[in-house]
Amino acid sequence: MIRVRASQIFTPSVEDAVSAKKELDAGAEFLQLVEKFSTCPSKKSGGDLGWMNEDSALSLLGDTVSLKDKGKVIGPIHSQYGYHILLIADVQLEEAEAVFSSGTSMQDLNARFPDAHSLLFKTFHIGLPVAGYPPGETVGSVCSAHGKPVETVLAALNSEFANRNVSTISPQDLQARIESGDKNLIVLDIREQWERDIARMEGATSIARENSEAVLGSLGKDREVVLVDWKGDRFPSFQKWLKQRGFSNVKGLEGGIDAWAASVDTSLARYDIDEDDGYRYEDIIEEHDGHTH
Template identity: 90%
Template sequence: MVRVRASQIFTPSVEDAVSAKKELDAGVEFLQLVEKFSACPSKKVGGDLGWMNEDSALSLLGETVSPRDKGKVIGPIHSQYGYHILLVTDVQLEAAEAVFSSGTTMQDLNARFPEAHSLLFKTFRIGLPVAGHQPGETVGSVCSAHGKPVETVLAALNSEFAKRNVSTLSPRDLKARIESGDKNLIVLDIRERWEHDIACIEGATLITRENNEAVLGSLGHDREVVLVDWKGDRFPSFQKWLKQRGFSNVKGLEGGIDAWAAAVDTRMARYDIDEDDGYRYEDIIEEHDGHAH
């Protein structure tokens, strides 16, 4: 998993977006263009949007990034708000908690993480013996026998285990908890604002890049926090981030708001996300030039 830091030039004007990108391509400094074109409050800090977890970065940037993408310019990207030109200023790898080590026995690995053998075979072509692993075999010894780098194998095992080993609450259980009036419960909606505008759980708090410090600052670390995303695939990294900030009782809504709409509130609007929805620089140039003719 990674965390990403980015800066942006935001403008509601396609003409300004095109002009800013052309000046960037001509070698003008990003910071100068933030001052010249950006209408975002982040302009006060040079366009800096701060650190984002992997899911938030993917949602904003429209593509996955790695440490080698530091300094990459993405966009303009067209959103419902306007046009965004983004500069990836830093990317850091986040190491998963080391649950397994080279000395972990294969029997213990498979007992704690039954899906491990599928991951090992699919990713590293390390198969499960017909008779099973012997008591003395460890992750390290198996990697050596198959000529695989143990550090790489352990990173994959720990990362996948962390993704799967998350606390969840079913839609029906969350409904019951809300109806019980438990004052210790707080439901945080971590989706984009436009998603929240389409469908939301009554009483849930939308947490955004702009208000997250205020929202979290008002909560005691002993509060039970339930995170709501679209389909239950975004919250694990946010859950980890909250735990790093001292929140010990954090769960995700199983299946996200889509599952809530299917199981609890069948009248709720449902939606899809098209990963190819956003415009890119070339599309904007064509659109702009087309209007000029």
């Protein structure tokens, strides 16, 4: 996985967008043109939108990004708010926290990450011995015995563990928290507008491109934030992004709005998403979202 840092020139004027692009093509400095043309609040920081993960960058830029794209200028891109010219300021490899190492015993791996053996078998064809792993057997020794590169195996284990090791709250517990009137709690609905139109969660704050900076800017970093998506499989990357922005208490609703509709507010409609049709969440994880106008 990679992470991307982007900057932008934003203007509601097509004439200014064209002029800015022409000056860029003629060799003008991006920072100078931010100052000259941009009307985005990010202008105060040279147009910097901060770091975003790979999924967010794809949604923002409309294309995949690689390490070689550092310095690339994209746009003007027309949105409902105006025109964006984006600079890929930096691209870095993003490594998961190294929870497991080559010296981690297989017994400890199993205790902390029971699904590790499924991953090892499906990805690396490393099967689990019938009698289990004996004491002293490590990730490194197993990789050596199967002729697998330990660095690659560890990267997969640590990445998958990080993706699954997220903080959640059950629908019932969230309902109790809401009913208690806890002022430190805020529920953020990160779904797309059409989803909210089908199943609107009472009391949740919708966060979208046009209001993300205002919403996040109004929150103390110690607020308890609960994220609501469709089925609980989309929030982890947004949770990680919020933590990178300094929010220390972020959870996801287990099962998303679908579980909420099934067990708490049964008056809500439930819906399906065919992700094979190229469906992509309009994630606010794009740090661009908060700086669009």
